[in-house]
Amino acid sequence: MPITGLLLGTALGFAMQRGRFCVTGAFRDVWISRNTRWLTAFMMVIAIQSAGIFALAALGVIDLQSKAFPWLATIVGAFIFGFAIVLAGGCATGTYYRSGEGLVGSWLALVFYALFSSIMKTGPLAQLTALLRGITVRQGNIYQTLGISPWVLVALLAAVVVIMARHHLARPGFKMAALPPEKTGLAHLLFEKPWGAFASAAVIGIIAIAAWPLSSATGRNDGLGITTPSANLIGFLTTGNIKLVDWGVYLVLGLLLGSFAAAKTSGEFRVRVPDAKQAVKSVAGGALMGVGASLAGGCTIGNAMVQTAQFSFQGWVAFGVMILGTGAAAKLTIRRTGSTAPAVAKPARSSVGV
Structure with a gap:
């Protein structure tokens, strides 16, 4: 049933908003603050899913x-996408969940991301996308090329993630000023207590x-x-073709609902209008996210989270080229140093855990 989407x-939207699971911040922190905590959390999602x-x-x-x-389209598209998410202030999924928080800048980014995804996939530039993605090599996944069981790679990835996670857990944690909780029990856990990077990763991995x-x-x-569901949503809105409304379209609509519910119940929803420069x-x-993701065959979710889990x-x-693109944009557009991890909209009421 599509409604399960x-x-x-x-x-997913609820978990990402409550966990402040920003992939753009994870990639950007590698270059700006040399911090890999959120990148480790992202790789934990891949390992669990795999x-x-x-x-x-x-x-x-x-x-x-x-x-x-499709090696050429993947490299070109992933670099464009990685660069674009810094400009947009969030990747595809981050743009959805931040739209649910009330960020008007994310609304703009989301509309143009979906629009240009549709243009690249089924619109005037669809032939260009098909042409570039038609340049391929036969190797589809890593374990078949190496002639080994995929479980060897699953075990290797899990070991790397465990080592990286232990490194971060062994470091002294930053504790925010604790405020008396207003809620108790499950309500406190879901809507008030800050979700840590690794706890959020575990939930998202299961999802x-x-x-x-x-x-x-x-x-x-x-x-x-x-990306494809976003393009299909635009296609449905412009043509009325109900066949385009598949499980994936329901999924992205759910992202908006879940993130709005999470932001509203935790007191983090607030309409915020960007200045003209940020709006541009x-x-x-x-727009560049839509172009890049369509060429690459996916965004930070479809490619860097889902395709990686299959070891394609x-x-x-x-995944690697997106990080390079993010680094290039960060070096060109961010002049200050320090952590770029997204901050919650109100003071945390308890210490940040895993």
């Missing part, structure tokens, strides 16, 4: 298919696993995805 998207989907594939619940690697069988049940053999950057960043060449190459 709405429910799962709502859960273990889950290969287990589901082994049980015959889902079918993981290998495709040719990413659940996306596969739920999506496959509707005939969409894939996991989480943002949001529009440009959103496209996913891991896109």
